[in-house]
Amino acid sequence: MPEDELLSTHLQExxxxxxxxxxxxxLERPNYGYALLDLLERHGFAVDANTLYPLLRRLEKxxxxxxxxxxxxARPRKFYRSTxxxxxxxxxxxxxxxxxxxALRTLKGES
Amino acid sequence: xxxxxxxxxxxxxxxxxxxxRTDIERELRAAIADAVDDRLAAxxxxxxxxVAALTELGDPARLAAGYADxxxxxxxxxxxxDYTRLLTTLLATVVPAVAGVVGFTHGVQELPVLTVIGDTxxxxxxxxxxxxxxxxVVFAMIERTPALRLPDRxxxxxxxxxxxxxxxxxxxxxxxxxxxxxxxxxxxLLAPVVSPETDANGEPINIFxxxxxxxxxxxxxxxxxxxxxxxxxxxxxxxxxxxxAIAGALVNVAAAVTLIWAAATDHMINPxxxxxxxxxxxxxxxxxVGLIVIAIGTLLHTVTESxxxxxxx
Numbered sequence: 001m002p003e004d005e006l007l008s009t010h011l012q013e014x015x016x017x018x019x020x021x022x023x024x025x026x027l028e029r030p031n032y033g034y035a036l037l038d039l040l041e042r043h044g045f046a047v048d049a050n051t052l053y054p055l056l057r058r059l060e061k062x063x064x065x066x067x068x069x070x071x072x073x074a075r076p077r078k079f080y081r082s083t084x085x086x087x088x089x090x091x092x093x094x095x096x097x098x099x100x101x102x103a104l105r106t107l108k109g110e111s
Numbered sequence: 112x113x114x115x116x117x118x119x120x121x122x123x124x125x126x127x128x129x130x131x132r133t134d135i136e137r138e139l140r141a142a143i144a145d146a147v148d149d150r151l152a153a154x155x156x157x158x159x160x161x162v163a164a165l166t167e168l169g170d171p172a173r174l175a176a177g178y179a180d181x182x183x184x185x186x187x188x189x190x191x192x193d194y195t196r197l198l199t200t201l202l203a204t205v206v207p208a209v210a211g212v213v214g215f216t217h218g219v220q221e222l223p224v225l226t227v228i229g230d231t232x233x234x235x236x237x238x239x240x241x242x243x244x245x246x247x248v249v250f251a252m253i254e255r256t257p258a259l260r261l262p263d264r265x266x267x268x269x270x271x272x273x274x275x276x277x278x279x280x281x282x283x284x285x286x287x288x289x290x291x292x293x294x295x296x297x298x299x300l301l302a303p304v305v306s307p308e309t310d311a312n313g314e315p316i317n318i319f320x321x322x323x324x325x326x327x328x329x330x331x332x333x334x335x336x337x338x339x340x341x342x343x344x345x346x347x348x349x350x351x352x353x354x355x356a357i358a359g360a361l362v363n364v365a366a367a368v369t370l371i372w373a374a375a376t377d378h379m380i381n382p383x384x385x386x387x388x389x390x391x392x393x394x395x396x397x398x399x400v401g402l403i404v405i406a407i408g409t410l411l412h413t414v415t416e417s418x419x420x421x422x423x424x
Contacts, residue, residue, distance in 0.1 A: 033138065034145035050169040053142060054177030057135075069137070077141050078134075 019047050019055065021097065024082050024090035027065060032077040056080055064089055116143050119165050126175035135178055143168070185251050194250045201242045210235040285343055292340050296333055308387040318384045328373060335366035363413040367406040374399040374406070 022045045026036060033053055040047050059065045064086035070079050082090065120139055124132045146164035151157065168174060175181075186194050213234040217227045303324065306315035323329040342359035349355065373379050379402060380395040 032145075033142050034149075038149075048169060049142065049146070049167055050174050051177060053138065054174070054180075057178060058180065075141060075144055076137065077145075078138050 015045075017093070018097075019045055019052070020059065021090055021093045023052075023056070023059065024064060024086045025094075027080050027082045028087060028090075030068075030079040030081040032070070032079050036080070059086070115161055115165065116140070119143070119168070119171055123171040123175045123178075126172060127179055131178065185254070186247070187254050190250055190254050194246070197250075198243065198246050201246060202239055205242060206235050206239050209238045282347070285347055288340055288343055292336055296336070299329060299333065306384070308384055310383070310387070316384045316387050317381050320378045320381050322378050323373065328369075328378070332366070332369050332373070335362060335369060338362045339366050360413050364410060367409045367413070370406040371403050374402040 019040070022040055022043065023036065026039055026043075031039070033049075033056060036056075037047070037049055037052055040052070056065065056067075060067055060080065064083060065080045066083050067078050067080045070077050120136055120143075123139060124136055127135060143161075143164055146167065147157075147160045150160035150163055155163065210231050213231050217230050222230075299319065302319050303317045303321075304315055306318060308316045310316055317324075319329070323332075339359075339362050342355075342362055345355065346359060377395070377399060380398055382395065385392075385395050
């Protein structure tokens, strides 16, 4: 396996889940798919449209997001928003992330 | 929206369950339009913008798989264990069987040893490859076809495989058993009236000890034999249950014990018949020993068979 393929496999595993957390945090204010894609990218979360749109649907199915079609503008768009449950989950995931971060710092400090 | 985007959307939707299509179509078209607008604003021309937007969305098959939550691997975790189990079983049984048959038939033809070995190995290899290939194809199809999969993959004891048919009396055995019982019963029942030997009065001499008739023992034995046959039929047609298995085993044991007892107490063969036929004096003893051996064999078979079936259930 070439070096960069190895790296990307491990990066993918490491980042799996962070996109979910980022979405739940960003969508505490309603937003639509394409704008979310843009926002994620600007905040440094590399995610494909191919992955994001199905992910939003899955999170909605799990009751972490709700959606509404906004038809006020010329182009109807589906707006997603975190539910109470989604916000709670984001809180729990965020705390876990902080703990991991602390743990990693300790590890790196020790070595 | 041009035909290129339409084709993209159509290709994606075709791979999705119909009830999801309407909503996903709206969402997807809005997303494509947003992406195209973004690029137009950045100064691209319309065709370029569309191609770039669709390229970014990627393979519609992958997108649809994501929407449908469908795995993009050949044998997924849900089927992996079934797959490996079946493959192992097939490889472990069929390959040696094929190798054995090929080796034996070629060996019988007295071909050179190396040819026999080579043919055997190549037959085994071909068989293994075929089994692996077709098993994989079938499982891949099952995985890709939700209708073929069980809705609930959670394991329960109910999903244990049905016991193999060999646990049941096979049909051929059943027929053989029936024929044997009819022949033996006829022979026993006719013995008092049909005999190759006759006494001084011209009356037929029963090959079996008249004591069996005097005590009614012969009818007990024939009844037990008939009951044994009946249980074989029941076992063939009815699902295995513990009471049924115990009753069947007891009847078998009773029949065998009855036979052993009659033989051991020297009540099977009529001494008068042995004398009239001019058999050696020891003949009756040997027949008794033979009958006892057969009966003990039946007993052992009943016991081991019961253990085997009980373990299967």
